[in-house]
Amino acid sequence: TKTGLMEILGDQISAPLTLPLLMTGKSVGVSVANIEDPLRNNTSVTLTRVAAKISLQFKKADENDNVKITKISLLSNTGKTTLFPVPPATAVSPQSYWNYSKPLNTPLELLTVPTPVNEIGDIYVYENITEGVKTKATQLEVEALFNDVITTYRVYINKNIATPGSGTPGGPSSSSTTPNDHPYSIKRGHHYKLDGTIVHLGAYSSLLLDTEVLPWNLLQSTFNYEKVNAVFQVAPKPPVGSPMKITSLTANINLNFKITAPAGGVWSVSLTNTADFVLKKDATTNAYTWGVIGGGSGNWPDIRIAPRPGVNVSPGSSTEVIVRVNGVEIDFDKSGATGPGNRLRVVYQP
Incomplete structure (x- = not known):
């Protein structure tokens, strides 16, 4: 029954x-005709x-x-x-x-x-x-x-x-x-x-x-993409392709920015050259290396980049700055382009 x-x-x-995995299915409302060989009744089952x-x-x-x-x-x-x-x-x-x-x-x-x-x-x-x-x-x-x-x-x-x-x-x-x-x-x-x-x-x-x-049956390439709305505020605004300069081993650079979407997403920052540079984290002075996006008007944390303490950083050493949301790199200049050559670059130039 x-x-x-x-x-x-x-x-x-x-x-x-x-693997392989068992699959089952059913088809309803199928009409079965009384037919002679070699004809057959056919139906499809999902x-x-x-x-x-x-x-x-x-x-x-x-x-x-x-x-x-x-x-x-x-x-x-x-x-x-x-x-x-x-x-x-x-x-x-x-x-x-x-x-x-x-x-x-x-x-x-x-x-x-x-x-x-x-x-x-x-x-x-x-x-x-x-x-x-x-x-x-x-x-x-x-x-x-x-x-x-x-x-x-x-x-x-x-x-x-x-x-x-x-x-x-x-x-x-x-x-x-x-x-x-x-x-x-x-x-x-x-x-x-x-x-x-x-x-x-x-x-x-x-x-x-x-x-x-x-x-x-949804392919990896068709996973939902959630638009990231990021606004970077800096004075002067850091130009993509032109480096920002750190002029002494005790100095640093602050990037003040805001991300408002997707609410609940996790943003994080990383550097391509961690041998010579470091990200500073100090909640008392608004410096963070990651955070949860709150939505609404957002907030304005700082990304603080400095020469790595105790390292004799050579003049001309540089690093690219990467900001990701939910693990996906985002662009600084709203061009849609990411990856090497499309990131902010910081150089030590005393």
Whole structure:
């Protein structure tokens, strides 16, 4: 019967699924004609994978921090699922759960640009429809060395945490999802693209997670692009292609700027020459190396660049300044051009 077919379960699992993945589908309203050989009745069936895909990439917020990921875990994955999606999809009862834990053979050293966890790759799991009950939800746990301090971060998958300390991960008031129809849930046939930013120590407040939920058949090149609205204010405005000069080893240059979109995004700054130059961080004087975009009128932090202390910097040494939002480089002059030759350049010229 149809009811019996809908109740059939897939194989119970206690580890990630392996390729190839099972797919199911149905076609309704099909007319079957009584025809003679060699003619055949034909119809088309749209298939859906009986699994979801999770991909991971991470970055650090502050170029001056040394962050290495040593282990990644997915906790509370479901062990059972129906072959066909059944409303409610939580019909599997009792459900079983399992944990996935993977120590990295080579610690993943983070940059200020997103770095995929190639040692793990994509992870395939059954759907986990929690109906908003976070105690049943799948969690991401990351073990890392933050400036050589052992620390663990934990957040729920399919939730977004935009501000450090905004709430305990799992609290609905401190998170949002896109689309917002299944918070804390994982649905079959979807790709969960997790972009984590490690900003500091703190298990429940220092891993900023952006979860992008995509149809599985959406290609990487068609991922949504969120326009960045950046205004850089400096007197005089730094010209792209003409260097700004630092004239002594004790001097520095301030770039005062504002970014107003995308709200909740993470901006960060880095230098191409860190042997001779350094980014200064001093909240009391408004100097920052990263921040969370607040939206609205924004704020005006400083990027402060100085010769590296204790280094005999040679005259003529230079560095390019790179500002990224959510790991994507943005242009200073609104030309749309980025990369070498299109960045601000700072030169030491006593």
